[in-house]
Amino acid sequence: MPKIITYVECDCEKGRLKKFSExxxxxxxxxxxxxxxxxxxxxxxxxxHREISIDTRYNLNRPDIDSDYFE
Amino acid sequence: MPKIINYVECDCEKGKLTEFAETSIYTSxxxxxxxxxxxxxxxxxxxxxxxxxxxxxxxxxxxTSKTVYQEFIKLTFSTTKEEIIDITGQIFGCFLPxxxxxxxxxxxxxxxxxxxxHTDLSFSVGxxxxxxxxxxxxxxxxxxxxxxxxxxxxxxxxxxxxxxxxISYNTVSIFGEEYEYYIAxxx
Numbered sequence: 001m002p003k004i005i006t007y008v009e010c011d012c013e014k015g016r017l018k019k020f021s022e023x024x025x026x027x028x029x030x031x032x033x034x035x036x037x038x039x040x041x042x043x044x045x046x047x048x049h050r051e052i053s054i055d056t057r058y059n060l061n062r063p064d065i066d067s068d069y070f071e
Numbered sequence: 072m073p074k075i076i077n078y079v080e081c082d083c084e085k086g087k088l089t090e091f092a093e094t095s096i097y098t099s100x101x102x103x104x105x106x107x108x109x110x111x112x113x114x115x116x117x118x119x120x121x122x123x124x125x126x127x128x129x130x131x132x133x134x135t136s137k138t139v140y141q142e143f144i145k146l147t148f149s150t151t152k153e154e155i156i157d158i159t160g161q162i163f164g165c166f167l168p169x170x171x172x173x174x175x176x177x178x179x180x181x182x183x184x185x186x187x188x189h190t191d192l193s194f195s196v197g198x199x200x201x202x203x204x205x206x207x208x209x210x211x212x213x214x215x216x217x218x219x220x221x222x223x224x225x226x227x228x229x230x231x232x233x234x235x236x237x238i239s240y241n242t243v244s245i246f247g248e249e250y251e252y253y254i255a256x257x258x
Binding site for chain 2 (some may be wrong): 001002003004006007008009010011017041048055058
């Protein structure tokens with residue numbers, strides 16, 4: 001049966017990014033949990049970084065990820 | 072910058088599915104009296120041209136509820152009447168216009184059809200819409216080809232009730248691969 005495919009395309013447009021590492025969560029002011037993710041392209045091997053934050057003040061489990069934003 | 076790519080991969084594992092039609096939204100209720108807004112989507116593979124259908128539903132009373140998608144169901148070219156009635160149910164005839172790109176594709180296939188030798192099966196469009204699904208002015212539908220069997224096929228937009236049409240079974244070569252399909256053309 002058909003399946004939904006989701007992946008992150010590298011800006012070289014030839015490879016896909018895979019997450020290979022992430023830091024432990026750090027608690028910042030206002031009880032915002034933050035961590036860093038590191039992703040690598042399986043074609044050009046370029047490495048990207050992005051941040052995730054969870055605002056625990058509102059008891060939301062959904063991470064605040066700017067999905068298009070990689071550095 | 073990297074971007075998130077989403078698509079639906081066909082089970083032929085070579086093509087991507089694109090939604091080309093959907094029914095209007097209708098309301099149903101379960102045994103507990105909960106009401107749901109439902110509709111059906113129709114998707115086609117850009118490689119093997121298989122057609123799939125899936126239902127989606129959402130709680131009619133709760134704007135924040137998540138849309139629930141059912142699994143894709145593959146629609147075969149020779150589907151029984153009972154299966155088609157089950158699939159289309161109370162909602163047949165409510166198709167939205169097909170995506171323009173697909174219509175262009177279908178027109179190209181139709182031109183290929185008319186140039187090919189094929190085995191024809193003639194029949195007349197019945198006086199009742201029960202003989203043709205979803206509606207005579209749709210570009211794609213199921214047409215009765217025997218007592219119990221319907222064929223999913225492309226339908227000329229100018230076909231109407233009472234017309235005599237030909238259902239032809241054909242194969243067409245697309246990018247070097249052979250595909251089978253039915254088409255309904257006016258006699």
